[in-house]
């Protein structure tokens with residue numbers, strides 16, 4: 089699903105200098121776009137706005153042909169649950185649930201039946217080499233394992249859009265490669281993949297690259 093933003097601006101406080109200003113861009117299905125920029129340039133802010141977790145001060149956001157700022161909170165939540173997966177830098181798993189249940193829950197919220205959700209979630213945990221940690225809670229997982237579970241949680245609903253905020257920032261190189269490979273595969277399969285990253289070298293290799301300035 090295409091994500092288009094037009095003249096987006098965001099101020100965290102009225103009267104403050106905008107954190108992001110006049111950003112317009114279209115992210116196409118089947119592509120992986122890296123958003124880069126110095127620390128504080130607004131990469132996370134932009135991602136949170138596009139993922140409908142933060143309302144911009146001005147500008148428009150479209151998912152496909154839907155102007156999302158015209159929707160109420162419930163409709164936005166539904167749209168996000170159905171169509172988007174988000175990978176945070178620190179996994180941000182639900183600490184009260186097992187690894188498997190974190191993934192199952194995301195599928196359930198997207199409307200997938202319990203049995204299918206458990207099957208799909210188990211298959212993903214197997215694929216990412218963390219099936220043996222399925223019944224463990226996040227506090228018992230390593231950073232790399234937690235991030236793989238977070239990736240499973242984002243992928244389980246086969247999302248049209250994947251947002252990832254520094255998804256490999258805390259990972260060893262082997263786990264980081266798995267995350268990047270997976271994000272590329274999702275784009276190759278038709279998803280719109282948008283990744284905020286400090287990894288300029290990697291981003292330079294991508295045809296799709298949005299640079300924010302300070």
Ligand SMILES: Nc1ncnc2c1ncn2[C@@H]1O[C@H](COP(=O)(O)OP(=O)(O)OP(=O)(O)O)[C@@H](O)[C@H]1O
Nearest residue numbers: 100101107125126127128129130131132133134284
């Ligand atoms: N909730 C908030 N309230 C006020 N200011 C905020 C808030 N969140 C972020 N900011 C400020 O907005 C600016 C952009 O932050 P953001 O996290 O989007 O940048 P970033 O490019 O992702 O940074 P980094 O690369 O360090 O993660 C920073 O100056 C930050 O201090």
